[in-house]
Amino acid sequence: MAYDIELISTAEKEELFSRYEARFLYSSKCSLHGICLRLLTDQEQTKEYWEDNFYSMSESVRSHGRLIVLDDPERKMGVKYDPLSRTAFLFNIDYYGWVKSIALAVACDILEDQHRIFSVHGAALDVKGQGASLIAPSKTGKTTHSWGLLRMEDARLVTDDWYFVQLSERRPLAYGSEKNFYVEGDIAGIWPEYQGLVDRARFDNKGRAIVNVRWTVGQGGVVPMTTMYHIILLKRDKGDERTVIPMSTGDALDYLVKNNFCNPHQLVRDERKLALRTEFFRKFLERCEVHMVNTAGDPLSTQDAIRRIVCGGTCE
Template sequence: MSSYEVEIISPSKKDELLAELGREVVFERKANIHGACVKLLTDSESFKEEWEDNFKFMNEEIRPHAKIFATSNNGELQVLYEPLSKTCIIRNCDYYGWVKSIALATISDFFEEYHSENRRYSVHGSVVDFEGHAIAIIGPPGTGKSTLTYGLMMNKKFNYISDDWFFTRLFENSVVVYSSEKNSYIRDDVADVWVDFRDQIQRVKLDNKNRGIVDVKNLFNGRIRESSTLKSIILLERNPANIPFKEMDIEEAIQYMKETDYCNPHQLIRDERKYNLRMQFFQEIFSKMEVYLLNTIESPLESLNQINNLIK
């Protein structure tokens, strides 16, 4: 699935576009994303329904910290972002995955602007809790982070936090991670890898990309956590020339993040200041815990066993 380009626009251009889009908006819904209010305005009933299933509810009286305008007209996908008001306009979109990821990217930009005060950052990756400590899995798209997350959840000692994006707060002596979404936007092929989840996933209503929102409380029998203390990070690659698993030092981990563009295709602003903020965050977080590199050239089960052996 191809990525998209982000066009940064001025406040006056935003006002001009919103005057046009105002006639197209039919549905409005607010979501609570890590305590911040994000408002969706769309002409798509399916986007509205998936948004409601995906994110936690936010009281309508709360003013939004960010706004997402998503229209589903035919044409070439456009993503336009006005940073001052944290307004993102997504035109000609036929895929809810863009809507939810861009919403998370927008509120992540909001938190980045207050980095010196609240020390809250976002990470495009998954995270699970194991007996009170969290394990994060971070990798470029297609390296298997969601597959491995669901594989870990077959073990009843694990608790689900997030399978796609999570938030962090840096403290002097620890890093606390937080969930980003109420439910998971899952691919149907996860059930082909881990048959334990086949019955529940087959009942999920899929969209035109064979993805759908699954109720994680039911899927994992209530093994859900809103937050946990991060213990270790597993970075992913898929490179036949390298060994399956190794521990990394800080310099190696930082170089990995540079080479993979922070494992995040959803960065609305890519300038030197933002890159420096993100690099400073990862330097600090890598200095506080164990970091490993898992090469997912093996089968999903073999890669899962590498993680389980580490835990043991």
């Protein structure tokens, strides 16, 4: 984890809120799968990225949780989180990717406790009416290959980074929450189809930008939900010559637990939460076809392997 997370009491939250309240120049509310989250900050760019990234919520709706994003040279970079009031203070974090992920993690904390709706830190697409998810540790190709799949005529993007899942007796339903997506500028170097999108983007100090992928794939290229059929776990292992490895539920669950569910942004990580998330992923995996794909090869051959899984060998 690149930043520290400290759980604090509600009394500590109140003290911090009072100390910094005069600096809350900007306020903006968003909707994350029905959860109203309020941003308070003195950073204009963070507020602009937030509003480009998420669906807006009326200011008249009371918030379920809050993110307070500030710089303070007297503090080290990190997050202080009060689980009771669902309030997160983000200090000295200049990477918007972490801001949005912590916002989604606050929504996750609320949804899994109150509604038994769980989070997956992964990409989700709908391909010919069937959902496919890429779940992976950082830097193994999740975003690269989700955007690669989106180049297919019958593929639609739900999310390239994080989604919520509702389980039932039928197949799992996966829901996205982001309006627009936060991507690296080198995506067009891998898939030239996105060069026009990159050319129009405004990049931050981390070489990333919020982009509206509909400009490239059309309005119908992004959908709010899908029914999940395929789960593809990614790894990058040059010592393994295999590209595609079918996985049992048990092996896939062991991989996810070992890798902290491929989600470094979980705010509360106690035994109760671990048990909840482990049981969710067991049920989720049981209801889907699961493969591991090794992304150590070149992107084109890896993309072909992923497409064969998603389409059963019938993709164009």
